Amino acid sequence: MNIIGPDTLVFGVENVNDCEQYLKDYGLEPVGSGVFEALDGTSVIVLAKDDASLPPALESGSMLRKTVYGVADQATLDAIKEELSTDREVSTLPDGSLEACDDQGFCLGFQITIRKQLNLPAETVNSPGAPPQRPLNVIGADPKSNPLPRTLSHVVYFVPDVAKAEAFYVERLGFFCTDRFTGLGPFLRPAGCQDHHTLFMIQTPAFLQGCEHFTFHLAGPTELLQAGTQFSEKGYETFWGPGRHIFGSNWFWYFNSPFGCHVEYDADMDIHDDKWQEREAPVNADTTQIFHFLARDKWFPSGPPPAKK
Amino acid sequence: MSAKVVKLCNMDQLADGTSRGFDPLGEGRDTLFIVRRGKVVKAYINSCPHWHGAPMAWRKDAYLTSDKKRIACYGHEAEFDIENGECLSGPCLGQSLTALPIHVSLNNTLYLLLKDLQHKNTLL
Ligand code: FES
Ligand SMILES: [Fe+2]
Numbered sequence: 001m002n003i004i005g006p007d008t009l010v011f012g013v014e015n016v017n018d019c020e021q022y023l024k025d026y027g028l029e030p031v032g033s034g035v036f037e038a039l040d041g042t043s044v045i046v047l048a049k050d051d052a053s054l055p056p057a058l059e060s061g062s063m064l065r066k067t068v069y070g071v072a073d074q075a076t077l078d079a080i081k082e083e084l085s086t087d088r089e090v091s092t093l094p095d096g097s098l099e100a101c102d103d104q105g106f107c108l109g110f111q112i113t114i115r116k117q118l119n120l121p122a123e124t125v126n127s128p129g130a131p132p133q134r135p136l137n138v139i140g141a142d143p144k145s146n147p148l149p150r151t152l153s154h155v156v157y158f159v160p161d162v163a164k165a166e167a168f169y170v171e172r173l174g175f176f177c178t179d180r181f182t183g184l185g186p187f188l189r190p191a192g193c194q195d196h197h198t199l200f201m202i203q204t205p206a207f208l209q210g211c212e213h214f215t216f217h218l219a220g221p222t223e224l225l226q227a228g229t230q231f232s233e234k235g236y237e238t239f240w241g242p243g244r245h246i247f248g249s250n251w252f253w254y255f256n257s258p259f260g261c262h263v264e265y266d267a268d269m270d271i272h273d274d275k276w277q278e279r280e281a282p283v284n285a286d287t288t289q290i291f292h293f294l295a296r297d298k299w300f301p302s303g304p305p306p307a308k309k
Numbered sequence: 310m311s312a313k314v315v316k317l318c319n320m321d322q323l324a325d326g327t328s329r330g331f332d333p334l335g336e337g338r339d340t341l342f343i344v345r346r347g348k349v350v351k352a353y354i355n356s357c358p359h360w361h362g363a364p365m366a367w368r369k370d371a372y373l374t375s376d377k378k379r380i381a382c383y384g385h386e387a388e389f390d391i392e393n394g395e396c397l398s399g400p401c402l403g404q405s406l407t408a409l410p411i412h413v414s415l416n417n418t419l420y421l422l423l424k425d426l427q428h429k430n431t432l433l
Contacts, residue, residue, distance in 0.1 A: 015375040021366075061386075208385065208400055235369035238338075239384060256367040256383035258375075 001079055001174040003190035004113050005198040006152050007042050007070035009214055011063045011259055012049035018258040019046045025234050026263065027148045027227060028216075038216050041116045042070075042152035055099070055107040062210025063260040067106060067155060068097070070113025072192055080110050083172055096211045103168040104159045104209065118150060123220030140222070146230075147223035149216030153250075153266045156213050160206035162186070169199065178272055179247040181283040187247055194271035196248035213254060215264030221251050224267040228253035231265075247279070313423055317343060320417035323350065328372035328380070330355060333426060338364065340430055341409055342372045343419065344380060344391050350419060352411040353394055354429050357382040358404035380406070 013019045020030065023044055028036035037043045047054055047065075054065045071077055081098055084090045090100040124133035124140070134140060145148045159165040169175040175188040176300035178196050187197035204211060218224050221244075228242055239262050241253035250269040257263040315333040323329055323345045330339030342365075343352045355372075357363040359382065366372045367383035374381045379397065380389040387399030394406030406428050412420040 018367075018375070204400075212385070237364045237366045237368065237383070239363060256364065258367050258383060259384075260386040262384065 001032040001190070001198065002072035002076045002192040003080075003110075003173060003175075004070045005190060005195065006067055006073060006155055007111060007114055007157060007163040008045060008066075008068040008109075009043075009064060009152070009211075010045045010047070010054065010068065010109075011068040012047050012051060012054045012065045013058065013063050013259060015258055016046060016047060016048050022236075022257055022259075022263075025231060025236070027146075029148075038149040039116075039120070040118050040151040041114050042216075044152075044214070058105055058209055060209040064155075064211035065107060066099075066109055068109035068111060069190070070115055071110055073112060075260055076192075077110055077112065078174070090264050097202065101172065102165070104157075104161065104165050106157065108148050111182075115133065115151065120150065120219070123222050144258070145223075145226060147227040148217050149218060149227075150263075151217050153195065153215050153217045153269065154200060155211060156200045158204040158212050159185070159201050160209055162201050162203040165201050166194075175199070176272075176274060177277075177278050178276060179279045179281075181247075182280055184283045189213045196250070196270045196272060211259070211261040213262035215252075217269070218265055218267045219306055220267050224251045224253060224265050227265050228255075231255060247281070315421045315423055315426065317352075317411075317419040317421060320345075320350070320413070320419065322358075323419075326373070326377040327370075328366075329370045330366060330372070333421065333423065334430065339366075339369075341421070341426060342366070344372065346391050349392065350411055350413070351391060351394070352409040352421060353380070354407040354409065354426075356407065357384055357387060357397060357401065358406065359387055359399065359401040361383060389429065 023036040024030060028038060031037050034046045035043050057065060071112050081090050087181055088100055090098055093099055097109050099109050101107055126132045126134055127171060159172045169188050176189045177186040177188055180186040185201040188199045189195055189197055218227055225242055237255040237256045239256050244251045248269050251267045253265045254262045317331055325345055325347060327346045328342050330342040332339050339355050341352055342355050343350055355364050356402055357365050358432055363384050365382040372380055374388060380391055384401050387401050388397050389395060390397055394408050396402050396404050409421060409425050409429060
């Protein structure tokens with residue numbers, strides 16, 4: 001099934017103002033009605049948790065209320081409707097999109113994707129032994145640059161039954177498992193997307209069911225480090241990072257948020273096709289990060305020079 | 310790090326129903342936070358029992374739930390009793406924050422003993 005990836009995550013939150021400010025500071029563009037967009041039009045929607053337009057909350061009270069997938073065309077929508085209608089209710093909303101629950105109770109939407117084709121330059125590096133990517137006299141570090149999230153990358157769920165959850169996405173919606181952490185969960189990508197994962201799931205007790213984090217792709221590691229630094233300077237608190245994952249190779253920097261989950265900046269993820277052989281590893285500090293720095297506001301290890309008396 | 314006593318702030322600088330983080334060890338992150346409710350001020354290590362070492366605020370000094378009635382961890386929505394640091398809901402139910410003794414001078418300045426912080430900080 002030609003599902004491309006998440007177009008939109010819909011949240012019903014406790015404190016709308018805090019959440020809106022957070023997404024603006026993160027770099028998404030407010031376009032009205034609680035919609036905050038990345039450059040390609042993928043988005044996060046922020047509504048008050050009792051907003052009548054929201055699907056019901058999970059029993060756990062997770063603020064993530066809906067994950068809307070973009071698909072290639074109407075034929076894919078029809079195929080999804082046919083497949084899921086065999087054992088659950090699938091409604092067609094006035095805008096033509098579909099709505100149904102996955103096997104763990106997460107509300108899903110499916111729509112013909114709203115993603116705009118991006119045509120943007122890649123980050124460039126000059127590596128000895130290779131032709132330079134930046135010509136003579138072109139500068140790499142610009143303290144004034146303001147990196148913007150390009151596209152919604154992935155969402156991570158806490159799920160009570162990870163085997164069942166995985167089976168739903170793989171068997172019913174045609175997702176592929178790229179890699180997995182033993183006993184913890186799989187990295188999944190839909191058939192219409194080459195990214196290492198758009199969905200990762202983690203086995204947890206049922207009362208924790210919900211979203212662990214979501215993230216947008218930036219242009220590359222330099223943008224990630226710069227965006228994360230700027231976000232920290234605005235007062236936001238790092239949870240983990242910056243660093244680089246092993247599965248997916250993506251750079252990461254996770255922050256706490258008022259969404260009841262972490263929010264990440266992500267860059268430079270591996271891409272795969274169906275020739276890829278799934279890998280498996282136990283989860284620990286050595287398998288989740290190839291390297292990791294803790295953000296600190298000082299770089300001098302021994303402190304500043306003594307103050308003048 | 311010569312001073313044995315760390316001055317945090319004056320009670321007047323901490324409005325009722327607010328919280329504030331401090332970095333007395335110069336780690337470049339707030340290692341502890343204080344919360345005020347009425348005349349009561351409590352200090353805790355900024356580390357969530359759900360994930361030891363995980364910082365709790367979502368923004369500088371934002372350690373409380375939006376109704377200000379509890380301490381929150383903005384990692385995975387754990388909530389804690391302001392008075393005793395006990396987790397009341399969330400993934401670390403039954404566990405507690407690590408409290409730090411806080412000292413109040415006659416002019417209402419809040420102090421902490423450095424050794425208390427160093428000791429508790431290394432336990433994480
Ligand atoms: S890290 Fe605090 S609730 Fe998970
Ligand atoms: Fe991630």
